[in-house]
Amino acid sequence: MDLIFAEATPSGRGGVSVIRISGDGARSVAEQLAGPLPKPRHAYLRDIADDVTVLDRALVMWFEAGHSFTGEEVVEIHLHGAPVIVRRLGQLLGSVGVRLAEAGEFTRRAFLNGKMDLSEVEGLGDLLAAETESQRLAALRMSSGELARKAEGWRSLLIRAGALVESSVDFADEDVPDEVPEEVFDLLEQFTNELDLQIGGYAAAERIRNGFEVAVIGPPNAGKSSLINRIARREVALVSDIPGTTRDIIELRLDLKGLAVTLLDTAGMRDAQDKIEGLGIDRARARAAASDLRLHLSPDGQADEDLWREGDLVITSKADLGSSEGGFAVSSLTGVGLDALLDQMFDRLSQRVAGAALVSHERQLNALISAREVVGSIKGPEPELVAEAIRQASSSLDQLLGRIGAEDYLDVIFQSFCIGK
Incomplete structure (x- = not known):
C-alpha cells in the first residue's frame, strides 16, 4: 500500500x-x-x-x-x-x-490488516462523534470489542451445535443416532434467546447513539422560544409578542445528564394567517408527532389533543405572572420550575434507554435478525436442514464482524471519519 x-x-x-x-x-x-x-x-x-x-x-x-x-x-x-x-x-x-x-484511511487499514473488526470500527466512529457521557460509554464498549466478544460466544454455541449435527449426519449408518440430538436444540434456543435480547434492546441503544428529539409545542405566544432560550442560556430563537414569529423549526442540542437531546422550537399552533405560516405549522406538527417526547406549553396548561401521546409533559408557562393551572409551571423569565422540567424530561427519556443493547447500528441489527430468523425457521429434526441453518447463521455473524460482505459498507462507514484517523 x-x-x-x-x-x-x-x-x-x-x-x-x-x-x-x-x-x-x-x-x-x-x-x-x-x-x-x-x-x-x-x-x-x-x-x-x-x-x-x-x-x-x-x-x-x-x-x-x-x-x-x-x-x-x-x-x-x-x-x-x-x-x-x-x-x-x-x-x-x-x-x-x-x-x-483520505478520511478514515488509517482506520480502514487497521480493519483490512485484521487489527479491528467492523463493529469495533463503527464503535470508534461513534466514540469520535460522542457528545455526551452515555454516548461515550456505549461507543467505548463497542470500540473495545465487547460486541465482538459476544459474537464469538454466539459462534461457540453454533460450533458446538454444528458439530453434534454433523456427527449425526456423518455416522448415520453406525451407532450414532440419525436424529438431531436434543442438546442441539437447547444450544440453538440459548443462541436465539441471547440474540433476542440484543434485537429487543436495539431501539434504546440507537437512541443513545443518535439522541432524542423533544418538541416544544403550544399556541402562539405561549413562551416556547423564551423557554428554549432560557435552557440554552443564550438567544437561540427570536422572541417577540407578534403571533407567528416562529415559522421554521429551530433546534437546540442539549446534554441532558448524559443523554443527547435535541429540543425543537416549533411554530405556534393556530389557524394559519398566510401560506408561509401554514407550511411552518404543518412542518411543526409532523416533526412533533415523530418526536420522542412533546412538551405541551401554554399559559393555561392545556395539551394539544391531536399531538398528545402517553408520557408527554403538560407545562404551564409564565409562572412569574402567577399562572399555575394544569401540569406544573415554569417561568422563562425567572427560571422557576426549569430544573424540575429538566428532571422530568430526563426521567421519561432515561426509562426508554433501560436495557439498551450493544447493537446500535442498523447494519448490525440486520445481521442479527438474519441469524435469528434462519435458526428460528428450523421446523423439524432433519439433520441436513438443521446443519444448513447453522451454517447460514454463522455466515450472518461473519457479516456482523465484517469478515465477509463488508465491501458494501466500508465507504459509508469511513466517510464520517476525520482525515487523521
Missing part, C-alpha cells in the same frame, strides 16, 4: 501537533528527515530537516508492522503546534513520495 500521512491532532495553533505516517518504509522516510531511529517504541528528540534547513525540533518514534494501530510500520512525529510547521512538513513528505491520507 502507499505510504500515507496525516495530522492526528486537530488542525490549528496549539502546543503540539502529531503527524502520523503509515505504510512499508515509514521508518526509512522518517530517518531521511530525522536521522537514525534505532529502537521501536522509543521517543527520540530530533531535528526535522530537508537538505538545506531545519524545520523543527520534534519527538519522533516508530512502531513495527504488526505492533501499530494500522498493523503497518507507523511513525509519529510530535511537532510544535504551529500551522506553518505542519504545512511545511506535509510539503516535505509529499516531496519524498508520501501522500496525504
Whole structure:
C-alpha cells in the first residue's frame, strides 16, 4: 500500500501537533528527515530537516508492522503546534513520495490488516462523534470489542451445535443416532434467546447513539422560544409578542445528564394567517408527532389533543405572572420550575434507554435478525436442514464482524471519519 500521512491532532495553533505516517518504509522516510531511529517504541528528540534547513525540533518514534494501530510500520512525529510547521512538513513528505491520507484511511487499514473488526470500527466512529457521557460509554464498549466478544460466544454455541449435527449426519449408518440430538436444540434456543435480547434492546441503544428529539409545542405566544432560550442560556430563537414569529423549526442540542437531546422550537399552533405560516405549522406538527417526547406549553396548561401521546409533559408557562393551572409551571423569565422540567424530561427519556443493547447500528441489527430468523425457521429434526441453518447463521455473524460482505459498507462507514484517523 502507499505510504500515507496525516495530522492526528486537530488542525490549528496549539502546543503540539502529531503527524502520523503509515505504510512499508515509514521508518526509512522518517530517518531521511530525522536521522537514525534505532529502537521501536522509543521517543527520540530530533531535528526535522530537508537538505538545506531545519524545520523543527520534534519527538519522533516508530512502531513495527504488526505492533501499530494500522498493523503497518507507523511513525509519529510530535511537532510544535504551529500551522506553518505542519504545512511545511506535509510539503516535505509529499516531496519524498508520501501522500496525504483520505478520511478514515488509517482506520480502514487497521480493519483490512485484521487489527479491528467492523463493529469495533463503527464503535470508534461513534466514540469520535460522542457528545455526551452515555454516548461515550456505549461507543467505548463497542470500540473495545465487547460486541465482538459476544459474537464469538454466539459462534461457540453454533460450533458446538454444528458439530453434534454433523456427527449425526456423518455416522448415520453406525451407532450414532440419525436424529438431531436434543442438546442441539437447547444450544440453538440459548443462541436465539441471547440474540433476542440484543434485537429487543436495539431501539434504546440507537437512541443513545443518535439522541432524542423533544418538541416544544403550544399556541402562539405561549413562551416556547423564551423557554428554549432560557435552557440554552443564550438567544437561540427570536422572541417577540407578534403571533407567528416562529415559522421554521429551530433546534437546540442539549446534554441532558448524559443523554443527547435535541429540543425543537416549533411554530405556534393556530389557524394559519398566510401560506408561509401554514407550511411552518404543518412542518411543526409532523416533526412533533415523530418526536420522542412533546412538551405541551401554554399559559393555561392545556395539551394539544391531536399531538398528545402517553408520557408527554403538560407545562404551564409564565409562572412569574402567577399562572399555575394544569401540569406544573415554569417561568422563562425567572427560571422557576426549569430544573424540575429538566428532571422530568430526563426521567421519561432515561426509562426508554433501560436495557439498551450493544447493537446500535442498523447494519448490525440486520445481521442479527438474519441469524435469528434462519435458526428460528428450523421446523423439524432433519439433520441436513438443521446443519444448513447453522451454517447460514454463522455466515450472518461473519457479516456482523465484517469478515465477509463488508465491501458494501466500508465507504459509508469511513466517510464520517476525520482525515487523521
